[in-house]
Amino acid sequence: MDVITSSEVVGSYVASRRRQGETIGFVPTMGALHRGHLSLIELARTHADIVIVSTFVNPLQFDNAEDFDRYPETRLADEEMCRQRGVHVLFRPTLSEMYPNGFATNVHVEGLSSILEGASRPGHFDGVATVVAKLFNNVDPDVAVFGAKDFQQVAVIRRMAMDLGFRIRIIVAPTVREIDGLAMSSRNVRLDVEARRAATGLSKGLFAARTAFRAGTTSARTLVDLVVGHMRTSPLVTVDYVQIVDPYDLKPVEDAGPDDVAVVAAIVGGVRLIDNLVLGDDDCLEG
């Protein structure tokens, strides 16, 4: 495995592989890799000859400095995991490589960026869209793989990629969960024992809503109340939002259908967590 920090070097690598007729799969991450990321890597491998993983903790997408400072960093473990999984290139750009002196460009996706996570984290999705556009240019992949846990991020990136004409196929990997249902997240390591237990309320609520939907409950308000009820069983959980939304425009629906998505965000013991579930999907608890 090559560890590359320069976008020029990664660009030359990709150009030379492509000249040999190989296709490039790309998994952009912020490091602190876990089993969820490994599933993205596996999926990339099935869609491309070469797998490139980037680990760049992108300051632009943090709406507060403390969250950025506390974001976990596990460089050696990340490198080892990528090596073991047969990743071809670990792309680890420096901050000055990504945001050189005088950096002044912002990519904004109207509408999708200002609701849900965007309402709670102003500027977050501008940071995501900007860094992903740049990484897409740096790596120039044929396919890029993102996790379904970051549902809104996927919607923003799909829109950006289509609007700006990136010829990159966006693939979404199902959310990987702990045995008790908690969605894998790099932030989970920051949960203490109590908060870790309380955090299961998010997925418990989502799965309860899905069960109720299957049993015939389509009122979004009823489904939302059900999710909120599960989350509020612990005082450590502060609900940010719970909504049933349309999968395309992410706007709340009143009468839920099988393609609609239950989305939640909460602060659990000081850690912000998100999760979602498509009401009609039959993915099981475990990842």
Next chain:
Amino acid sequence: MDVITSSEVVGSYVASRRRQGETIGFVPTMGALHRGHLSLIELARTHADIVIVSTFVNPLQFDNAEDFDRYPETRLADEEMCRQRGVHVLFRPTLSEMYPNGFATNVHVEGLSSILEGASRPGHFDGVATVVAKLFNNVDPDVAVFGAKDFQQVAVIRRMAMDLGFRIRIIVAPTVREIDGLAMSSRNVRLDVEARRAATGLSKGLFAARTAFRAGTTSARTLVDLVVGHMRTSPLVTVDYVQIVDPYDLKPVEDAGPDDVAVVAAIVGGVRLIDNLVLGDDDCLEG
């Protein structure tokens, strides 16, 4: 010459040429081609094996609908000119190709976009940065050629391309002028006889400033007054701005140096014209 309207087709064309080891030069235009554009095409040819010209009148970069509606369109003449000059591909994307249903992405370059032309034409450079980012992805060139007449546009595009990691060399072609000094522009055809005569005040003023600078005048205020004086010899000219600016951050200077640029904008007989001149350059009047 191939005339291509689909970005997918132009993408396949470029990929196949590149596999054969050829390099791609790109000249993005809004059509209504004139001698200025031809000089861009010639320059592209000297830097690349294949020359692709796009003609797309980009609604996003017009700050008012009337200006958009009145922008000249000369499709058959454009096509003939490109053919005669040995252009390989004329890329003429449709509006729905460029801005599909639900289009929501905006590329913004902070700072550079809000001064000078940006102050007079709100949103103009967002439209430019967005369409150029998309065209860069559609065409995927090695080099792209822009005209020096649109000085601020070049600065915005350079910044955007560097910030977003486009591996495209930006080349700037000198402004081509009519015999009497008027900078070539697609908008010149909208000048009536009186306005056409009055319009020479812009370049006359700029060249007078350069002459004064060479003779030792470095006070920006004095140079600006000189330019304004030449422009105001006709009542048909309404000055928008005249400034001596730094070539990198485009901010006004007080004491001018040889790299600084005299920039002007004016409404002449109802037509908005811009022009500029590097004070230390020795390019002659004719193009």
